[in-house]
Amino acid sequence: MTRTFKIGVFDDEGKFLTSIKLLKEKEFLIYDVFTPYPIHEVFHLMKRKSRLPTAAYFFGLFGIIATLAFLYYTSVIDWPVVYGGKPFNSFPSFIVVTIIVTILTVTIASLVLFSARSKLFPGRENTIFDPRATNDKFVIVVDNDNQDISNARRAEIVMKEQGAIEVLDKEFESVKA
């Protein structure tokens, strides 16, 4: 399915942020915005939130419980061996391994979740709306199809007024993002 987008390109962070603010105020549909570096105000304006920290917390909880359970199983239940007169369940000396394995679990699981949620993995080709967005331009992509065409036109006017260096319509065969 072909979709059309209105792409506004800015070379100034301030103008770019004001445009997002105005577009959002007028409730035009912004598909997404692209920047060369993370800008916290953008997250705020676009109402982007990440639940990765919560997920990471649960990965950590899982890591701790799983590691301690494994150590308990191997050292107490499956094949108990006395090392240096310590009890089978020598909890204090299990802590080191538990911490490290937990950290590793959180890292790997968070990475996998990040990759899955952001759809970033080797060989993936997400739609590049404007290749300059990874270099020095700030890009706003307005969805033309899912809103009234007059809205999209007015969005163009807003972006031009705010000092976009370029606003144009582009068609994409299929959009991956």
Next chain:
Amino acid sequence: MYNRKIRGPLIEGNKTLGQITEEIINPLDVRPGLWWTIAFGIASAAALFGGYAIYITVNKGIGTWGVNNSVAWGWEIVNFVWWIGIGHAGTAFSIFLLILRQRWRTSINRAAEAMTVFAVISAALFPALHMGRIWLAFYIFPYPNTRGPLWVNFNSPLFWDFTAITAYLLISVSFWYLGMLPDLATIRDKTASRLRKTLYGFFSLGWTGSSRHWIRYESLSFILGGIAAVLVVSVHSIVATDFAVGIEPGWHTTIFPPFFVVGAIFSGFAMVMTLMVLIRRIYKLTDYITDNHMDAIARILVFISLIMGTAYLTEIFIAWYSGNQYEMFTFFRNRITGDYTIQFWGMIVCNALIPQLFWFRKMRRNWKWLLFVSLSINVGMWLERYNIVVTSLSKDFLPSNWVSYTPTIIDIGVFAGTLGLFGVGVLLFMRYIPMLAISELKGVVHIGNKTED
């Protein structure tokens, strides 16, 4: 708060965003100079020598090393601890400074992390070889086996060490790679070459710089940074417990874990400084890695050097204060005086005295002095590990066990090999990966510039 009047701009030269991309990607586009080819040749030769030494070690056994029944840990453990130490700073640099929100790290973290990865790979080689039969190295994994199943000893620091290093390697690589994604995408979108577009496109995982990507990226970096900070401290404390649980005089002390961690950060920062001094001169990146950056690292080094000096004195004091004749002997007859005086005093001079030069502003801002001091710290840290490993083992409780230790050509070969491996890794990194984190630099370029206030 960043005080511009005191610190000046973080990045000099009023760069535009496009300029940053241009100047940092440039070294990847132009053919490297002759120095690169020569350095690469030397590093590869060293790596080949190491390959030969490893072949002999695996083929004939560790009897080809200089180790013996008394000095059962020789150069290999010295080198292992040394490399792990160097491998620490990279992440200490990017992670501690990330969490402390020190924005000046942005110019240095990429190279420091690259260094970490190669140093940890070099380090991991030594314990694996030291196991003797490297083809059975997988026995260290706690996997269900047909021998019982007989599990590994989870109470042993040697096993903790294995866990810590494996985790550390995987996490440093992840952290490094995650940080690289936006920059790989930048190269993908800028390059004219088809091959590069495909390759960097593949490795950039489809990064577009969308706000959905950035929010998760930011949050993931903080998660990884936050939890890996624990690792920076824990890995070298665990290496220290390898020694501290041994009853050898000179090892059996509670000061070891903090002492090792500080030492690791010391040697790592010194190696970062060595590399940065060279990179900023060769690639003319002085606008990004400014004199202020080098000054900051130098200040950290002089501070850590004082901690190291204090730790050496504490060890000696406690040896005397404990009233233990074996401790007394090790420190006063086998380190301060005796067969290993050169190593001991070399360590004191290189680690505790020479870095004091950094009290002077002129020294902190002269690249020759920076290079000299950072290299001498690297040597000093190697000598420190030599002192700990060899002097304690060579003369312990029973005089009939006393031996001296000399490395063989194979020992030297393995060490040279890891130096070569590290060199090859760093040189390839300089050639194919942007040396500074482009996207992060763009985020801090305004800091301390006139437009700010």
